[in-house]
Amino acid sequence: MSTITRPEADERDMVVMDLAKLRRVPWYRQPRWTRLFGMVLAAALLALATGPNASTDDIFFSVNESMTDGVRLPVCIALMVAFWAFFEFVPKAPVERAKATARANTVDMPAWQNTKKAFDKTPVKLGALAVVVVVLAVLPLFISTRWNQVLVGNVAVYVLLAIGLNVVVGWAGLLDLGFIAFFAIGAYSTAFWTGSLPTKPPVELNPFLAMPIAVVTCLIAGVLLGAPTLRLRGDYLAIVTLGFHEIVYLIANNANGFSGGSGGATNIPHPSVHLGFLDYEWELDPKPYWWLIMGMAAVVVFLFIRLEHSRVGRAWTAIREDEIAAAANGVNTVKYKLMAFAIGASTSGLAGGVYASKTGFISPESFKLMFSVLVLAYVIFGGMGSIWGVMVGTALLAWLPEYLKDWVDENDRITYLGALLVIMMIYRPQGLIPSRRRKRELTLAKEGIGDADAMTEPAGGRIA
Amino acid sequence: MSTTSMTKETTPQTTDAVVTARGLTLRFGGLVCLNDVDLTLNRGEILAVIGPNGAGKTSLFNSLTGVYVPQEGRITLSADGGEQNLLGRKPHVVNRLGVARTFQNIRLFGALTALENVKIAAETRQKSGPVGIMLGMPWARRNERASDRRSHELLDFVGMADKLNELAASLSYGDQRRLEIARALATDPQVLLLDEPAAGTNPTEKLELAELIKHINRELGISVLLIEHDMRLVMSVADRVTVLNFGKVIASGTPAEVQHNPAVVEAYLGASDEEAVPGEEDK
């Protein structure tokens, strides 16, 4: 195979070079050298990003330091130029061949047949799943309390959130930038029904009873927000959800009489079970919360997988791929979008409820817009549409900053996350562990077929 | 018009209208795409709409299926003993009332298999909701099995039983056309709108397609509205032909009548002017 492609590639290069000569493109405008220029700029950016922090009295301090500090800039440039040289001059044959094989594998039809059936039939996969479950179950017993806190407070809650957002973004293809608003609504309604807010409920409930109410509240909030806006052009949803988040956040922050203002709510009771034979109370130890949240996540994942492989999941895929064709075949696109939106919102509300009753304390600070964008980033990093990818990606990205705390300034994490998102979208838009359907869609979209998200306007060109 | 309900086994070609469009006028800004178009599709017949590029054929389809909303006119569907207004209805509502369509530039769900493509259309009228599905309720399972069976039948009907699990995007052009027809049939339509089903297919596929269209019409009793450029295909399947030019109906009648109509000949011979008409065909 490679013996055939190599000469062709060389020939093509020759033709390109001849054309370049004919057109008299100056050397510095040839792609190769503009790429080098870009790499040097990227190196400067890297030097700035890794340089010392700003000082309060001289705004030039940080820039000067990172540009003049002995080795930083040269090292960054050397690194980037080496990268560039590797990709420009190392023969492509092995890489190309690997890619070709990969492509051949993905085009292989029978392997794709009905993922669900393949999954059910493979005992190996079920065994692996069982091992993972057992490992996750015993994990808290082997790590320190600090890491247990991270596991519950950062990882588990965000995994639950990400599973919910995956329905909205990954399956229905809608961009929701205000997902944490529903998390906040869930947390605040749990706080309300357990009697921890300044406004008292008619009856004070156990957190376990308050959580379903929180879920339903979020469901209603999702429908109320989605019903008018999901009819609009797809990308309006981004700004509307973002605005919704700000509204919720400011209400939490400012409506002192209801939400406790910026101080938030304190003394939210921990969940407990009193059912005659079963009498248990979750307290300060994080381990039981881990099992609780993982149990919830397992149930949610089980239910959502069923949904994905049902008519609902297929309708979402249809809308994502070609909204006009979906509508022409009788799919009520607004209804299914709204369904995804509401399901996502209620999952977020569930996470909010657990979070509130676990920490016992909530304040608007926990629901800043930044977190909405972070969950979105986690979902995309993991691989939109792939429930396992989303879980792994979220766990990794939620855990990593804690792990890097000793080396990287906490505030800089967002800088790197931003860079990661851009690079990811350019080189691996399908995410860490992509879903099969999503990956195929992206490949098709690359060839100009279909859409891969529900961002087109409803029934294009409707001019009523 | 009469609203006598017909059974599917009745022989075609009656004078009982199933889709009636009156005075349709569609404008985009200053551009008039459809100008006072009247169209009647009788129950059980195959009606072909022909005309040069940019004559407004696809705009007509889009208007009939709710993608565009004409500024003036009426569209009614007489089905199941009642008359339904189609104008201004959303595309999915039009579909559920019994009008299915295919697209000129095939619009399949490329990343899904042929079977899944048909299933999506077959299950749009099912009632099982997300909760029932998540909890694995018996009715949800029953629905799933029903749509599976129906999709198998339809793929068999269009002759693609062996390509169930192939990705739609990897099928051949002719197969993609047939799959799109199967998908449209899965919504149980009374009327099927085919937008240039033979475009891009080879002569053998065209013959098969003509057979398929006749089958759909005779065996399933579905009225067919067909846009087609291939005159041989039109002549071999259509009961009646309507000719559009510059957004206007210029002739209507049997294929033989239309073929010799001077206005039609003029429209096709003078077709070099067609470049002056901005085409909305691809949109």
Added chain:
Amino acid sequence: MTVQEFWDYLIPGIALGALYAVIAIGYTMVYGVLQLINFAHSEVFMVGGFAVLMVFTKIDFNDPSVGMSVLLVLLGFATAGFAGAGTAFALEKVAYRPLRKRNAPRLAFLISAIGASFLLSNLAGKLFGRNNHSLTIPFENKKVFTVMNAQVTVLQVLIVCSAVIMMIGLDLLVNRTKMGAGIRAVAQDAETAGLMGVDIDKVISRTFIVGGLLGGIAGFLFAMNSSVGYTMGFFPGITAFAAAVVGGIGNVRGAMLGGLLLGLVESFSSPLFGEEWRYVSAFVVLILVLMFRPTGILGERLGRTA
């Protein structure tokens, strides 16, 4: 609200609205040619503010004369405009073009834009500190005249005048020049424009540059009105985007109208509902407008019809 209060809040409202309008144009133009929200536009705005801050700190003027003031303001415009245009140009090259080349879904563009926005804003926070810097205004910001007893300051006059000049200039650019024709052609139908010999890449690049120029200058004006900080782009950015949507996205005049409307609404919501709610007002208006006019006030799009 008394009549006096009305005038007192109307004037800053107009100034704020003019700023939003200028930023909103950047969003709407990019939407016109690419059909996507340039989420990183708010960082272009921030870069404009920081660029002027750096230059002014270097010059270190003290109580400049009138002539000097004029020069400094012009220098501010030039710096902010250049920095904004450069940032927007680089953004398009890095975060959008590679995605466009591989025909990525629109979701990918949005995420890439959000990533770029994170990167720029937090990099600025790291380099220049996460506190707000006040930008020394290069002139004495005294009142020029009063309207119904409400004061109008030099800065407000400057903001409104420069915004009006920029908007007129842009309108002429889009509607009267060859470059504007290219932009409109790509917005109508990029594919056909490409077939007709329009260099789409170049047009998109230029659109970003023009939008960035306006965004950067708006950053400078905004910085004089309040302060410079790494998050300064966030609220004006999303408000201006909301303004673009309210006005009818893709429509340049709609963006101007929407910006003015949201500026006024924001200004008046302070005395009516309390200072703490002012940032919500824009979104409430946004949602209300979209409910009743899904395509915005000046509905018809510059973009495709089908």
